[in-house]
Amino acid sequence: MKRLVTPELLDSDAGSAQEIEDSLADLRMVNRYFGGARATREILRAAAARRKLSSLHWLDVGGASGDVALHVERSLAGSGIAAKATILDRAHTHLNGAQPAVCGDALALPFRDNSFDVVACSLFVHHLEPDEVVRFAREALRVARHGFLINDLIRHPAHLAMVYAGFPLYRSRLTRHDSVASVRRAYTMEEMKSMLERAGAAEIESREFFLFRMGVIAWKTQQPSMT
Secondary structure, eight states: OOOOOOOGGGHHHHSHHHHHHHHHHHHHHHHHHHHHHHHHHHHHHHHHHTTTOSSEEEEEETTTTTHHHHHHHHHHHHTTTTEEEEEEEEEEEGGOSSSOOOBBBBTOSSOTTTTTEEEESSGGGSSSOOHHHHHHHHHHHEEEEEEEEEEEOOOOOHHHHHHHGGGGOOSOOHHHHHHHHHHHOOOOOOOHHHHHEEEEEEEEEEEEETTTTTEEEEOOOOOOOOO
């Protein structure tokens, strides 16, 4: 299936206040019940295990209301991992103030080098064009001490058919439009790996999750410890 880019309505808040609120509620529902939060949790858990981290300070880019971050942090706490997120989103209307949050640009992250253990994003990378993905990945690897974690959709005809079948579940017309646009503009696993290689990742791990979700870790070269 060829990649096709159609602007997503929620990106520009192209709707009434109620439609935007309903669309954000739809996203929370999808992340909670259809694998979104689970994929982020598992790749964060894998990153912590590989680098032997019992605490994890992470930047959630495009994290909007922070519901995924909050759900993941509560789940990881049961595994003995103390995770704490800072949310970054370019639209202040998407933030709810419940967690530390910053309005900013993913392609020019407003943080110093190595500010977080990892940088992660959920359902964000497909909004970017290939050159922008590479720029974002370079910024993420600059800001992270260990790696850049991606939870996103996989472009596939069967995935698109599932999205149409899910229309009755959505509250907002924005979601019905954006869900189709998201799958059509998403990347394949092979495309994602190629872009991360261009960004300079030292190593790339990937796996496929339930309902056409990809979980990818772009590792940063581990710096020797200072003694």
